[in-house]
Amino acid sequence: MKLLIVGGGGREHAIIKSLKKNPEVTEIFAAPGNGGIAADATCVAIGATEIEKIEEFAVGNGIDYAVVAPDDPLVLGCVDALEAKGIPCFGPRANAAIIEGSKVFSKNLMKKYGIPTAAYEVFEDMNAALEYLKTAPIPTVIKADGLALGKGVIIAMTREEAFTAVRDMMEGGIFGKSGSRVVIEEFLEGPEVSVLAFTDGKVVKPMVSSMDHKRIGDNDTGLNTGGMGTVAPNPYYTDAVAQRCMEEIFLPTIAAMNAEGRTFRGCLYFGLMVTKDGPKVIEYNCRFGDPETQVVLPLLESDLLTVMQATTNGTLAETEVKFAQKHACCVILASNGYPTAYKKGFPITMTEEAAAHTYVAGGKLQDGVLVTSGGRVTGTTAIADSLGDAVKEAYRLSDGVRFEGAYRRSDIGRRALQALK
Ligand code: AMP
Numbered sequence: 001m002k003l004l005i006v007g008g009g010g011r012e013h014a015i016i017k018s019l020k021k022n023p024e025v026t027e028i029f030a031a032p033g034n035g036g037i038a039a040d041a042t043c044v045a046i047g048a049t050e051i052e053k054i055e056e057f058a059v060g061n062g063i064d065y066a067v068v069a070p071d072d073p074l075v076l077g078c079v080d081a082l083e084a085k086g087i088p089c090f091g092p093r094a095n096a097a098i099i100e101g102s103k104v105f106s107k108n109l110m111k112k113y114g115i116p117t118a119a120y121e122v123f124e125d126m127n128a129a130l131e132y133l134k135t136a137p138i139p140t141v142i143k144a145d146g147l148a149l150g151k152g153v154i155i156a157m158t159r160e161e162a163f164t165a166v167r168d169m170m171e172g173g174i175f176g177k178s179g180s181r182v183v184i185e186e187f188l189e190g191p192e193v194s195v196l197a198f199t200d201g202k203v204v205k206p207m208v209s210s211m212d213h214k215r216i217g218d219n220d221t222g223l224n225t226g227g228m229g230t231v232a233p234n235p236y237y238t239d240a241v242a243q244r245c246m247e248e249i250f251l252p253t254i255a256a257m258n259a260e261g262r263t264f265r266g267c268l269y270f271g272l273m274v275t276k277d278g279p280k281v282i283e284y285n286c287r288f289g290d291p292e293t294q295v296v297l298p299l300l301e302s303d304l305l306t307v308m309q310a311t312t313n314g315t316l317a318e319t320e321v322k323f324a325q326k327h328a329c330c331v332i333l334a335s336n337g338y339p340t341a342y343k344k345g346f347p348i349t350m351t352e353e354a355a356a357h358t359y360v361a362g363g364k365l366q367d368g369v370l371v372t373s374g375g376r377v378t379g380t381t382a383i384a385d386s387l388g389d390a391v392k393e394a395y396r397l398s399d400g401v402r403f404e405g406a407y408r409r410s411d412i413g414r415r416a417l418q419a420l421k
């Protein structure tokens with residue numbers, strides 16, 4: 001079988017390494033992939049949003065199955081385009097990917113179907129938003145409507161910050177067009193849990209839960225990033241919480257999307273907060289999370305391709321989705337200066353042992369040498385019987401990955417370990 005993976009980050013590298021385990025897979029292409037992915041797949045120079053070129057490549061190269069991993073091609077209809085050419089795909093069609101593509105859509109969906117989430121108001125007029133903020137409870141959360149690369153969220157701790165955030169988004173255009181409509185929502189408190197779930201639109205099979213570490217600094221300080229590390233499972237996701245999530249969130253969401261004529265197939269990512277009033281949805285993503293995937297897929301014991309195809313064929317109910325009863329930890333190495341300005345082009349070296357456990361997010365080949373090309377550069381994952389051992393081992397392995405200015409948090413997994421005590 002010939003596969004095509006659309007995307008080019010650490011998440012895609014983890015997906016590819018997992019898919020390779022299936023002996024029926026003869027060839028994997030990645031569009032665009034990256035310099036690290038090139039060790040595991042054939043990279044083709046097509047951007048993840050160049051949908052016509054992706055279509056052409058898939059048809060021309062006899063692709064049997066495609067996996068569209070990132071949010072933007074999904075929202076732009078990459079799956080629809082490939083399906084129209086007869087190529088089966090993993091991932092939602094555009095009309096379902098809107099669950100991530102528009103915060104206003106997802107908030108209205110939750111309100112209409114009684115799915116627990118933060119209370120909110122939507123504004124298209126800046127003055128109305130500013131007027132509302134005069135009396136809104138503080139802290140408050142301001143979100144740009146459209147995709148903003150996971151950065152379109154501002155937590156305002158004071159009223160002044162809230163005014164500034166609204167002006168920056170609606171007048172200053174800091175998130176471009178996606179900020180012309182904003183959601184202002186209730187500030188929720190509690191531990192965050194990520195749950196990725198396979199669904200064929202009929203049944204939903206959650207994967208092992210995980211915990212991201214979004215801030216750049218230790219003890220969750222500093223700017224938000226794409227994610228500096230993950231652990232799985234997440235200790236706050238107890239059996240009782242899992243049961244409530246299934247009944248109050250997961251099944252109602254699948255049913256709501258069906259009722260709207262927007263059947264969701266693929267991986268639905270539930271960003272949850274376990275509040276004192278129970279689990280609530282912070283956000284939906286229409287895809288695998290990054291770097292959640294780098295801890296979740298290494299724990300998957302079932303064959304990934306088989307499960308993915310079951311979401312496409314509507315046979316997920318009969319397909320086993322089994323995870324190892326172990327713990328995983330992923331430590332990200334980032335370029336010095338990330339998430340603001342940083343330099344690129346530094347050679348990356350890895351011991352053989354580290355390379356076997358490492359997914360490359362921001363690396364490209366330059367004259368045959370792997371060099372840094374992004375903010376988040378690598379993610380190194382270890383699996384162990386205990387969380388403590390997984391964390392220790394992930395740090396030890398990540399010592400084997402080197403490049404100039406490499407930065408990592410030193411406390412990935414610490415909060416989870418404390419929660420276990
Ligand atoms: P998002 O891009 O929607 O995942 O938001 C980024 C981060 O902002 C989340 O991971 C949360 O830590 C935080 N956040 C988003 N919405 C809320 C909220 N209503 N209350 C508190 N924190 C929030």
Ligand code: GLY
Pocket residue numbers: 150212226227285288289290291292
């Ligand atoms: N790690 C969060 C995300 O993928 O959006």
